Amino acid sequence: MKLTSHYNKVSILITVSVLLTGAVIYYFAISSIASGMLDEHLSEEVSELISFVNVEQKLPAASNFDDDQTEFLKSINRHTPTRFFDTIYHVPQKIGYKAGRAVEGELFLKGDSYKFVIIISREGAEGLVQVITTITLLLAVVLLGILFLANRYFINGLWQPFYSILNQLKAFDITRSGNYGRAKTAVNEFTELDGAVEAMVERAQNEYENLKKFTEDASHEMMTPLAVIRSKLDTLIQDDTLQKEHLDQINDIYSATSKLSRLKHALLLLVKIEHNLVPDVEDIELDQLVADKMVQFQELMRAKDLVIDKNLSLKKIKTSKYLMDILLNNLFSNAIRHNINGGTISIWLNAQELKIQNTGSANQLDSSAIFNRFRKGRLSEGTGLGLTIAKNICALYNWNLGYEFTDGTHNFLIHF
Amino acid sequence: MKILIVEDEQALRQNMLSYLSEDNNVCEACTDLAGAVYKLSCYNYDFVLLDIGLPDGEGFEVLNYLRKEMRSEAVIIISARNSLDDRLKGLNIGADDYLVKPFHLAELKARIFAVFRRRAGNNNNLLVFNEITIDLNGRNVLINGNEIILTRKEYDMLLYFIANKGKVVSKTAIAEHLWGDEMDMHDNFDFLYSHVKNLRKKLLDAQATEYLKSIYGIGYKFTDK
Numbered sequence: 186m187k188l189t190s191h192y193n194k195v196s197i198l199i200t201v202s203v204l205l206t207g208a209v210i211y212y213f214a215i216s217s218i219a220s221g222m223l224d225e226h227l228s229e230e231v232s233e234l235i236s237f238v239n240v241e242q243k244l245p246a247a248s249n250f251d252d253d254q255t256e257f258l259k260s261i262n263r264h265t266p267t268r269f270f271d272t273i274y275h276v277p278q279k280i281g282y283k284a285g286r287a288v289e290g291e292l293f294l295k296g297d298s299y300k301f302v303i304i305i306s307r308e309g310a311e312g313l314v315q316v317i318t319t320i321t322l323l324l325a326v327v328l329l330g331i332l333f334l335a336n337r338y339f340i341n342g343l344w345q346p347f348y349s350i351l352n353q354l355k356a357f358d359i360t361r362s363g364n365y366g367r368a369k370t371a372v373n374e375f376t377e378l379d380g381a382v383e384a385m386v387e388r389a390q391n392e393y394e395n396l397k398k399f400t401e402d403a404s405h406e407m408m409t410p411l412a413v414i415r416s417k418l419d420t421l422i423q424d425d426t427l428q429k430e431h432l433d434q435i436n437d438i439y440s441a442t443s444k445l446s447r448l449k450h451a452l453l454l455l456v457k458i459e460h461n462l463v464p465d466v467e468d469i470e471l472d473q474l475v476a477d478k479m480v481q482f483q484e485l486m487r488a489k490d491l492v493i494d495k496n497l498s499l500k501k502i503k504t505s506k507y508l509m510d511i512l513l514n515n516l517f518s519n520a521i522r523h524n525i526n527g528g529t530i531s532i533w534l535n536a537q538e539l540k541i542q543n544t545g546s547a548n549q550l551d552s553s554a555i556f557n558r559f560r561k562g563r564l565s566e567g568t569g570l571g572l573t574i575a576k577n578i579c580a581l582y583n584w585n586l587g588y589e590f591t592d593g594t595h596n597f598l599i600h601f
Numbered sequence: 602m603k604i605l606i607v608e609d610e611q612a613l614r615q616n617m618l619s620y621l622s623e624d625n626n627v628c629e630a631c632t633d634l635a636g637a638v639y640k641l642s643c644y645n646y647d648f649v650l651l652d653i654g655l656p657d658g659e660g661f662e663v664l665n666y667l668r669k670e671m672r673s674e675a676v677i678i679i680s681a682r683n684s685l686d687d688r689l690k691g692l693n694i695g696a697d698d699y700l701v702k703p704f705h706l707a708e709l710k711a712r713i714f715a716v717f718r719r720r721a722g723n724n725n726n727l728l729v730f731n732e733i734t735i736d737l738n739g740r741n742v743l744i745n746g747n748e749i750i751l752t753r754k755e756y757d758m759l760l761y762f763i764a765n766k767g768k769v770v771s772k773t774a775i776a777e778h779l780w781g782d783e784m785d786m787h788d789n790f791d792f793l794y795s796h797v798k799n800l801r802k803k804l805l806d807a808q809a810t811e812y813l814k815s816i817y818g819i820g821y822k823f824t825d826k
Contacts (some may be wrong), residue, residue: 401682405654408681409610412703416616419706422769422819432818439773446703450683484754488791 189344193336200332204325208318215317219310220286224269227288230255230303231267238294254285254304265291265300274304284311346370350382357386359393400456404449414442444568451570454511458577463505471509472497472534478513479532485521486530494531500539502601504582512578515571516541516597522567523595531594539599549590556586602717604648606630607637607663608679609656617650620706621713623767634658638666646674648713651696653680653687664694675716679704705774707765714764730763731825732809744807754779755800762813762823771820797821 234255237245244257254274267290273282287304346368353365365386368379418435421427427435457463475497479486486493502509520530520543528544554560556576561569579586585600604621608614609632622628629646631637634657641649641663649667653660660678667674678691681702688699697716700709718728718737728735734743740756742749751759761778762770772790779796801813814822 405681408702409613409654412681413610413612413616415703416613416620416706419771419774420616420620422771422816429817432816436818439771442703443773443777453683484792484795488795 189336189340192340193333196332196336197329200329201325204321204328208321208325211321212314212318215314216310219307219313220269220271223286223305223307223310224288227269227286227303227305230305231288231290231301234301234303235292238292242294244294244299253306254302256302258300258302259297264298265289267291271307272304283308286310343372346372346375346379350375350379354382359389397456401453404453407449408446411442411445414438418442448568448570451568451574455570455574455577458508458574458581461581463508463581466503466505469502469504469506469509471500471502471539474506474509475513475532475534475539478510478517482517482521485518489521489524490527491521491524492527492529494529495533497532497534498536500534500536500601502582508578508581512575515575519543519571520595520597537601539601540596542594542596544593545595547593550588550595552588552590555588602626602647602713603645604628604650604713605637605640605646605674606650607632607634607655607660608650608652609633609654610652616706617709620768621710632656634660634662637663641666641670641672641674645672647717649674649676650709650713651676651678653678653682653691661690661694664691664696668695675720677709677712677716679709705771705777707761707768707770707774708778710768711761711764711778714760728760728763730766730812733759733763733804735760735763744804744809747807749803749807751800751803752796754796755803758796758800762821765823766812767822767824767826769816769820769822773820775820 230253234245245255247254247256267288269286269288272285272287274285274287275281276283284307285304286307287302289300289302292299292301349366349368365383367383368375370376370379418439422432422435475495479493479495520541523545524530524543525545529542530544531540531542533540533542556572558573559569560572561567576586579599585598587598587600589596589598602625604626606614606617606621606628608617608630611632614630614632618628618630629640629644631640632655634655637649637651637655637660649663651660651663660680664676667676676696677698677700678696679700679702680687680691683701691699697720698712700712718726726736726738728737732745734746735741736743742751742756742759757779758775761775772793775797776790776793779793797813801811804813805811810825812823812825814824816822
């Protein structure tokens with residue numbers, strides 16, 4: 186539930202209950218004031234009646250005109266105290282009953298005691314109460330409506346800076362160095378939040394930039410010592426007096442430096458792919474590219490006496506040629522490197538998928554782990570990053586790279 | 602050829618100096634930007650091998666200096682940074698080539714050789730090594746005046762060997778030169794052997810002297826001594 190809804194709920198609940206309580210109190214107050222006025226009116230009539238009886242020494246005729254009624258009853262030995270009360274009475278001129286206010290009391294005439302009842306209509310007062318109630322209700326409805334609209338538009342507007350900050354936070358991508366746009370607001374809390382978020386974004390971006398720079402610098406710094414090792418080896422092998430054992434050792438050092446250099450390239454490439462720092466995408470005819478790759482790799486395949494079977498149909502994709510090259514290089518060199526002498530490589534390409542199938546070890550690879558970093562076969566001389574890079578390139582373009590083991594063949598499938 | 606090496610890493614500088622100081626090459630070295638500019642203001646060189654990350658600034662300054670002074674030195678940038686931006690920047694402000702560390706000295710020599718040949722242009726497009734004559738424009742190879750047909754890889758390999766004549770060249774260096782980084786076959790040199798075998802056979806069949814010597818386990822040496 187939104188904050189405004191919460192706020193609406195509470196404020197409307199409070200308003201309604203205050204208004205209702207107010208209306209009830211109001212009703213009773215008005216009623217009692219109206220009753221008081223009627224009672225005053227009745228008291229006057231009573232005193233008029235008594236003075237009339239005292240002067241004339243007779244009862245006035247029981248009147249039954251208009252809405253006022255006066256009745257006299259001879260009461261014997263019964264004392265009637267004076268009291269005011271609400272009553273319903275019958276009006277002869279009109280059909281039906283009316284609400285009225287009555288007073289009853291006792292008066293004495295020539296030694297007899299009479300009970301009198303004077304009833305007057307309380308219609309006027311009722312009308313007044315009704316009008317006031319209607320106005321109060323109307324006011325309540327109008328107030329509620331205004332509150333609702335105000336909450337809806339004004340409060341929503343008030344929260345706008347908050348949403349603007351929130352949206353920027355949601356869209357925040359540390360790898361993209363865009364500037365944080367400050368929300369325009371006069372509300373202190375939001376200004377403070379805005380400032381805090383801006384400072385945080387700046388700090389995070391700085392930290393990230395530093396880290397990136399550090400990673401890059403560190404990997405570059407490692408290249409100079411590596412270059413020294415290589416140049417030393419290149420110079421060392423010029424020596425005619427080196428023995429077979431020495432050369433074997435030197436060979437191993439050469440391999441290790443090559444591996445380090447490849448590892449650095451692979452790591453930097455991974456970083457680039459993860460941060461989408463790759464050169465522009467272009468339209469590529471994948472079938473053509475695959476065919477070119479096979480030419481490029483043909484001597485390696487020939488060296489292992491591999492049989493190639495290809496079935497390529499036209500497929501155009503939009504991608505970075507650079508990454509596509511790397512992807513195919515990795516998959517092809519895996520298919521060759523992990524193949525057996527005299528084995529086969531089959532390549533299928535259609536609009537939906539690219540499948541590279543190769544013979545190799547008879548054991549299935551662990552399909553959940555082979556794409557992990559630094560996961561490689563015991564005998565592999567690779568960096569252990571080839572398939573990770575392939576997987577990340579596919580992920581970048583929302584393709585699915587999968588592995589299957591069927592009938593003793595290893596299959597790598599890219600589903601476009 | 603007079604070559605100026607601008608590199609702050611002492612060990613690397615020393616090796617470059619000794620590897621290149623043959624074949625009538627005169628090599629000098631300095632360690633920083635100021636030294637490089639000073640040397641260039643006093644002498645003329647044919648080649649400048651320029652490290653980008655120098656202690657007192659970026660090597661690009663040397664390129665700017667050369668361009669401002671309208672000098673004709675060929676420049677090969679040697680950088681630890683393999684970024685496209687740096688590469689383009691270097692080539693745009695007048696570098697002839699860009700070599701990424703760690704490199705093989707043999708590769709450096711082949712690059713110098715290639716830049717030198719390219720600069721010589723049409724005046725000198727014949728490369729002669731005893732009875733082997735290579736027409737660099739037509740990519741033809743003649744042995745004693747008779748043309749032999751080489752594949753692209755064999756031709757590149759022959760040029761690479763001649764550029765590094767008299768030197769032992771490791772098979773890692775040859776493989777990297779011919780196939781580059783991207784097709785990395787992780788120390789599987791079988792495919793290299795067959796190319797070397799074919800090249801040697803073609804040269805011998807055309808009655809060339811056997812210049813190409815195998816150095817056990819490590820690589821090859823192309824020499825007439």
